[in-house]
Amino acid sequence: MNNKKQQLHVATVLAIWGGLVIAGPVQAGGFSTPTYGAPGWGRAFGGGSLFKNDPSAAYNNPAAMAFIDQNVAQFTVDYARIKLKYKGTATDYQGNPASITPVNPDGSTGDPVPLTGDGGEGGFTAWLPTGFMVIPINDRFSFGLSQVIPQGMRSTWDDGWKGRDFAVDTKIETVGLTGSLSFKVNDAFSVGGGVIVQHTNGFVSQNLNLTGAAALSPGLGGIPFPSGAGSNLMRVKVDNTSVGWFTGVVWKPTDRDTLGLNYHAKIKNKLEGKYNIYADALGREYTTLPVGPNGETLVGLAYPGLKLNPDGANATTQLDIPATAGLDWVHVFSDRFTLGLSATWTQWSSFKNLTLKSDGNLIVSIPYNYKDSMMYSLGGDYRFTDRLTLRAGVAFDQTPTRDSTRDPRIPDNDRWFTSLGFGYEIKEIPGLSIDGAYSRQFVKESPIRTQNVDRLGGSTLDGKVDASGEVVSLSATYKF
Secondary structure, eight states: HHHHHHHHHHHHHHHHHHHHHSOOOOOOSSBBOOOHHHHHHHTTTTTOSTTOOOTHHHHHGGGGGGGOOOOOOEEEEEEEEEEEEEEEEEOOOOBOOOOBOOOOOOOEEEEOOOBBBBSSSSSEEEEEEEEEEEEEEEEEEEEEEEEOBBEEEEEEEOOOOOTTOOOOOOEEEEEEEEEOOOEETTTEEEEEEEEEEEEEEEEEEEEEHHHHHHHHHHHGTOOOOOTTSSSSEEEEEEEEEEEEEEEEEESSSSSSEEEEEEEOOOOOOOEOOOOOEOOOHHHHHHHHOOTTTTSSSTTTTTSSTTTOOOOOOOEEEEEOOEEEEEEEEEEEEESEEEEEEEEEEEEEEOOEEEEEEEEEOOOEEEEEEEOOEEHHHHHHHHESSSSSSEEEEEEEEOOOOOTOOOTTTTTOOOOOEEEEEEEOOOOOSEEEEEEEEEEEEEOOOOOEEOOOOOOGGGEEEEEEEEEEEEEEEEEEEOOO
16 A cells, blocks of 8 residues: 555544544433444434444444454434423422412512423434444454443423423433454354443533422421422532443354344443532521421421532432343345344333432432333345445334333433435545435323422422424445
């Protein structure tokens, strides 16, 4: 290879992977984010990473790297737009419509003002960058690198909406860097494994109904404090770096069939950071009253351990990444048409609750009790010309949420994906191809009939969330 060609290869690879450095912050919707390039999105993830020379095998199934016959790098940017709309009622712990009680300058309270906002059109828009690289070392071994977003969630609601005691803004994003290795046992069988180092950021904000919590506190004897008096916003920001592992096997029973099995182990993930509560004078009074109406001591009874500290207090929470297992099959019908099937299981039952602690004190614990879920995908490639490939796929994704614990923070339900995509090989730069895909999500209407825990004021929501989403994906892939 002459120097000019070497320089072109190096420059192209650096341009593709350099996008990972400048892509900006990652934001993902839903709790689980598909880890594929645009070709995978175009197939609705059918067949996983078993299609020929797909570098996303570096994370999804490292054993498949053994059958990649040349160096390949891929950079992908996904644009996601998720829409959420709530319709229904919200009531306080006494069954009255959700309201806010204004505080007068002299410290007295005015008449309750009903909250009628529906949260606006909740949801978000975001950019999600991913990248993969596979390098065959010799006839037996291949090495892979990837940057992925395996987990993420985002939901945003207007500050003054009626469900503000349940959620205002929620963002969880996990970015992982991986290294993997595959070994080709023979021409029909391979194994592989890898490790992931990931960093998780979490941010949550919501109204803290201190007066409602005080009224429901056993230590306060059921004193009928007004619900929602004053303004008290709670913000929690935590993060953590954790390590996990994944593995896979691939079997080619015939020249036209490829079967793959992959497993990503559960990752323990303890997040640490700070929480801040921006409470007015009335909120502080109902949380740390020195004496009650009959002279009894009330200090800290409504919220033991809570610190109304403008500089923040320590916060910890456990948000483990669940284990997943996937079974993929790809069949080559002809030189033009290839079809893939996939089934993926996620052990969401490991996510029981979202608990916030501070220096050993329990601040709040919100039950979720997720259930294990499955995702089924069907998709394929049709090579329309020597340079143009067309793709399509459909997938069904089960929700892990339950009707009894679903809330507007994660208003998820069963969904269908439908996808279309293309791939085009650039004639002027041998080895370079551009892939694009459009995926539409159709989400089943999500009923929300839930009651807040006492420490969040005991308010209730009775309604439904309509959700929809779409993703546009664009990849640059370079084989060298």
